[in-house]
Amino acid sequence: MDFELDKHHQEFQEKFRAIADTAVAKNARRHDENASVPVEMMETLHKAGLMEICVPKDFGGHGSSFVTGHDPLSFIIGIEEIARVDMGAAHCFQVHGHSCMLLEHACNDDQKKRYFGPVVDKGTPISWTGSEFGRTARGQYNLQSDAIKKDGGFLLNGVKNYGTNASVADWNIVALSSDQGEMPENFLLVMIPAGAEGFEVDASWWDPTGMRSAVSPKLTLKDVFVSDEDILVGPGYYPREQLGSRWHLGFGASHLGAAQGMFDFILEYLPKRGTTGDPHSQRAIGEMKMRLTAARDILYHAGLLWSGDDLAKAEEYSLMAKLYCIMTAEWMISETIRVVGSSALLKTYDLERPVRDIHIHSTHANLYSTAQLIGRSALGMEFDSTQQQIAVETKKANA
Numbered sequence: 001m002d003f004e005l006d007k008h009h010q011e012f013q014e015k016f017r018a019i020a021d022t023a024v025a026k027n028a029r030r031h032d033e034n035a036s037v038p039v040e041m042m043e044t045l046h047k048a049g050l051m052e053i054c055v056p057k058d059f060g061g062h063g064s065s066f067v068t069g070h071d072p073l074s075f076i077i078g079i080e081e082i083a084r085v086d087m088g089a090a091h092c093f094q095v096h097g098h099s100c101m102l103l104e105h106a107c108n109d110d111q112k113k114r115y116f117g118p119v120v121d122k123g124t125p126i127s128w129t130g131s132e133f134g135r136t137a138r139g140q141y142n143l144q145s146d147a148i149k150k151d152g153g154f155l156l157n158g159v160k161n162y163g164t165n166a167s168v169a170d171w172n173i174v175a176l177s178s179d180q181g182e183m184p185e186n187f188l189l190v191m192i193p194a195g196a197e198g199f200e201v202d203a204s205w206w207d208p209t210g211m212r213s214a215v216s217p218k219l220t221l222k223d224v225f226v227s228d229e230d231i232l233v234g235p236g237y238y239p240r241e242q243l244g245s246r247w248h249l250g251f252g253a254s255h256l257g258a259a260q261g262m263f264d265f266i267l268e269y270l271p272k273r274g275t276t277g278d279p280h281s282q283r284a285i286g287e288m289k290m291r292l293t294a295a296r297d298i299l300y301h302a303g304l305l306w307s308g309d310d311l312a313k314a315e316e317y318s319l320m321a322k323l324y325c326i327m328t329a330e331w332m333i334s335e336t337i338r339v340v341g342s343s344a345l346l347k348t349y350d351l352e353r354p355v356r357d358i359h360i361h362s363t364h365a366n367l368y369s370t371a372q373l374i375g376r377s378a379l380g381m382e383f384d385s386t387q388q389q390i391a392v393e394t395k396k397a398n399a
């Protein structure tokens with residue numbers, strides 16, 4: 001196994017880095033202040049053909065995917081490079097990419113044409129909202145938003161939250177509990193177009209302390225009708241296919257990118273302050289480099305495993321990679337503050353933004369449940385890497 005990036009991936013890295021250092025960097029502070037969507041990034045990525053990186057080749061993209069196993073590394077590198085500058089912007093790109101991977105797997109050709117069309121023509125992102133108030137305790141497949149079967153489609157009602165990209169998307173993937181069968185077989189994914197009757201996207205809901213550019217609105221569905229042609233396969237498809245296992249690495253890549261951004265800041269800042277001579281700082285910087293390198297190696301390794309046949313190994317490595325990248329990013333916050341000192345946290349610099357972003361974003365998945373699943377795997381017990389909620393996992397363990 002070769003741990004150096006080949007020419008193809010180096011080229012992707014250079015392209016993403018150039019956009020991160022220009023279109024993303026120039027607007028990051030404004031989007032953080034206003035909690036607004038990084039549209040310039042999306043436009044610039046689109047011009048370079050990179051908003052299409054996870055659109056299948058036959059439909060005008062590159063086809064990078066954790067689901068098909070085609071070149072997952074290019075997408076990981078893209079998230080990492082953007083997150084180095086703006087973790088919120090990277091999350092918009094990540095949700096969009098994961099949505100494209102899901103649609104490639106779930107859709108027939110007619111659906112692919114309709115859903116990928118706006119991405120390829122205009123670079124608009126796709127949103128994907130599973131989350132809703134109180135879902136964590138109920139379990140991810142136990143949703144209160146419902147889909148009732150009607151002639152030719154489903155009638156939808158409910159309230160969802162954290163719909164990243166939904167305020168600018170042409171198409172939105174939304175998860176609901178249908179009246180077709182018991183949980184999880186009734187779990188349904190549908191596509192709702194922007195502006196559909198009864199579909200309200202409230203971006204003013206999004207006023208967090210970090211990740212402010214990852215605008216993630218509240219969605220209200222009041223008697224929204226979706227026809228059968230906008231159903232993704234049918235009830236039970238998503239849990240049956242265990243596709244939740246494919247999204248761990250995106251989170252790993254964004255935490256690694258943000259941590260690398262903090263490290264880059266330190267290397268530039270310390271010489272200017274004249275504090276590189278401090279042995280404690282030298283020790284901390286050495287340890288940072290070691291952890292960042294280890295995190296990147298496990299992340300890329302896990303990414304490459306999705307191109308192989310051993311999916312259980314890919315799942316276990318992906319859990320470990322996500323957890324290790326998040327732990328590295330959280331550890332970087334406290335170590336960085338000690339090394340740079342308080343002036344670096346003035347708003348003059350951008351360092352305080354990744355500190356806030358990492359705090360918010362690392363709550364996305366429960367770290368302890370991730371570690372618990374790795375523990376089950378090590379103990380030779382059955383583990384399901386699509387489960388992030390303790391309640392569901394406990395039920396399974398007791399079964």
Ligand SMILES: Cc1cc2nc3c(=O)[nH]c(=O)nc-3n(C[C@H](O)[C@H](O)[C@H](O)COP(=O)(O)OP(=O)(O)OC[C@H]3O[C@@H](n4cnc5c(N)ncnc54)[C@H](O)[C@@H]3O)c2cc1C
Pocket residue numbers: 091095128129130131132133134135136137138161162163164211214216360361363364365366389390391392
């Ligand atoms: C920046 C950002 C972007 C996001 N984007 C999206 C998106 O695009 N699409 C989407 O679907 N979701 C998205 N999410 C939402 C995410 O998937 C979670 O649904 C959300 O973070 C849950 O937050 P909460 O405050 O409701 O947590 P709660 O449900 O209140 O849970 C809080 C904590 O309770 C603990 N806990 C876990 N299990 C249990 C249990 N069984 N009983 C009691 N306590 C438990 C855990 O420690 C957990 O962290 C996003 C989140 C963030 C932060």
